[in-house]
Amino acid sequence: xxxxxxxxxxxxxxxxxxxxxxxxxxxxxxxxxxxxxxxxxxxxxxxxxxxxxxxxxxxxxxxxxxxxxxxxxxxxxxxxxxxxxxxxxxxxxxxxxxxxxxxxxxxxxxxxxxxxxxxxxxxxxxxxxxxxxxxxxxxxxxxxxxxxxxxxxxxxxxxxxxxxxxxxxxxxxxxxxxxxxxxxxxxxxxxxxxxxxxxxxxxxxxxxxxxxxxxxxxxxxxxxxxxxxxxxxxxxxxxxxxxxxxxxxxxxxxxxxxxxxxxxxxxxxxxxxxxxxxxxxxxxxxxxxxxxxxxx
Numbered sequence: 001x002x003x004x005x006x007x008x009x010x011x012x013x014x015x016x017x018x019x020x021x022x023x024x025x026x027x028x029x030x031x032x033x034x035x036x037x038x039x040x041x042x043x044x045x046x047x048x049x050x051x052x053x054x055x056x057x058x059x060x061x062x063x064x065x066x067x068x069x070x071x072x073x074x075x076x077x078x079x080x081x082x083x084x085x086x087x088x089x090x091x092x093x094x095x096x097x098x099x100x101x102x103x104x105x106x107x108x109x110x111x112x113x114x115x116x117x118x119x120x121x122x123x124x125x126x127x128x129x130x131x132x133x134x135x136x137x138x139x140x141x142x143x144x145x146x147x148x149x150x151x152x153x154x155x156x157x158x159x160x161x162x163x164x165x166x167x168x169x170x171x172x173x174x175x176x177x178x179x180x181x182x183x184x185x186x187x188x189x190x191x192x193x194x195x196x197x198x199x200x201x202x203x204x205x206x207x208x209x210x211x212x213x214x215x216x217x218x219x220x221x222x223x224x225x226x227x228x229x230x231x232x233x234x235x236x237x238x239x240x241x242x243x244x245x246x247x248x249x250x251x252x253x254x255x256x257x258x259x260x261x262x263x264x265x266x267x268x269x270x271x272x273x274x275x276x277x278x279x280x281x282x283x284x285x286x287x288x289x290x291x292x293x294x295x296x
Contacts, residue, residue: 198225
């Protein structure tokens, strides 16, 4: 890992080995979500060759997928999670952005609301009402958390210009190219390359000031990124971390900075000794007196 550790629980070894302690300000909570069911999931399960079809270009959600989104939206509000999330990061593909705004966005959008919609009505053949950005965290699109690149048209994105018209309140400023220059028709990104990109993404998270972040991404990206974590845990915890995600599944994890990438100062620590006074602990005082006695 180098700089980051990821936890979804404690391992099952002896007590000393199963518990880790880190400064709070060197950790972040990330809520990982795989997109809801897309048209490519349906067609690809029927016939794997369908993944090569341009009919599935930048695959959008199915009606069942939107039902999954609605149920997860209810869950994050019922559990109070929606109020905790400070930032939503999404892969810049239709199915992930539809999932992200549907789960973590506001309610229906109406003309006259003084805020741009997260999604316009019927974006990406969704037959879905517009979604408001009111009372929602900021949304940002990041290329690093895309699915395997190349060969499968379902994983090729549209131009950013087109996406901006469909998702007006999503921030696309971190995407450098308007057109998709990462996807190639003849070369599929290797699993090892996805894992490397995933670690780059995890380390990039430390550049963000937010402490609680939702990430809406893809099955392959999640699996190959998370498989690098949990090797020092009980096998059941390793499995909990990196088992393939179901459509619209959410798992909450904690990442810990074991280097100095996350250099934010602590906000809840308090230095004490205000006002200043004598405060030598008894065990230190005893050791001090023993040393003084030995030197006399």
